[in-house]
Amino acid sequence: MASSPSYLSDLFSLDGRTALVTGGSSGIGRAVAGALARAGARVVVVARGEEQLTATVAELAADGCRAAWVSGDLGSREGVRAVAEEAAGVFGEPDILVNCAGINLRPPMGELDEEVWDATLAVNLEAPFLLGQRFGPGMAGRGFGRIIHISSQQAHRAFVHSGAYGVSKGALESLARSQAEAWSPYGVTCNTLVPGFVMTPLNARLSSDRGRVSALAARTMAGRNGLAEDFEGAAVFLASRASGYVTGQSIHVDGGFSVH
């Protein structure tokens, strides 16, 4: 068969799809939202800060993409419910849900109090669970859906006060497997992208320490730390028809960090 652009677009195009990307205003989520939008999806980005949300959507609109934002706090159940309804009201029920919003507060284990524990699990684990419960059954009913979580190498190893954060990310990968078990028979795949160390605002403090940054780069096979744009291709793959038989998986996008 001759090569043809329609072969690629048939596999990977997101034309006609609607996506909701939490944490889509910064770092990895912003890159993923941009990738899904440029691949053809209508994208709603969700976060708290309106300035970054506006800038993200303006950038996508300038590229001819269809994008919108919803501001809300995923740190409470009421907040998640409100965001879900508002987001679904923009372009309709999502075909693709990306759970990328996350926080990493990093107190040493001995100082990890209930407030940090609750806040971490609320944003990193409970919001993805509640959004899955809200949108997963609808995706299954329509016969197509993609749920993509963003966990962390800290789901697999302790690393700089993993504390509640590592727990939340380990459980997130378990959640993906439970969702995959429930909804894969109905065309809904549920997978996790696992970053290593990525140069984003989340890591601003660590990223300003040149010695730590180059030591971490040396622990990868690629010889450098991650960038937000490294997640674009994997996200489009997992959101597209191409990944229809990939489900329940944790896919490391980390330059080989996890296997070095």
Ligand SMILES: NC(=O)c1ccc[n+]([C@@H]2O[C@H](COP(=O)([O-])OP(=O)(O)OC[C@H]3O[C@@H](n4cnc5c(N)ncnc54)[C@H](OP(=O)(O)O)[C@@H]3O)[C@@H](O)[C@H]2O)c1
């Ligand atoms: N960077 C890394 O090295 C790394 C490594 C492993 C895993 N990860 C994971 O990758 C994901 C993205 O991280 P990143 O590095 O791109 O971080 P980032 O640049 O700090 O972005 C985090 C995003 O989440 C949003 N967010 C945080 N708390 C929220 C809340 N309560 N309600 C709604 N939105 C909220 C933020 O917007 P607002 O603050 O405006 O709400 C922002 O859009 C996270 O889940 C993180 O755990 C990152």
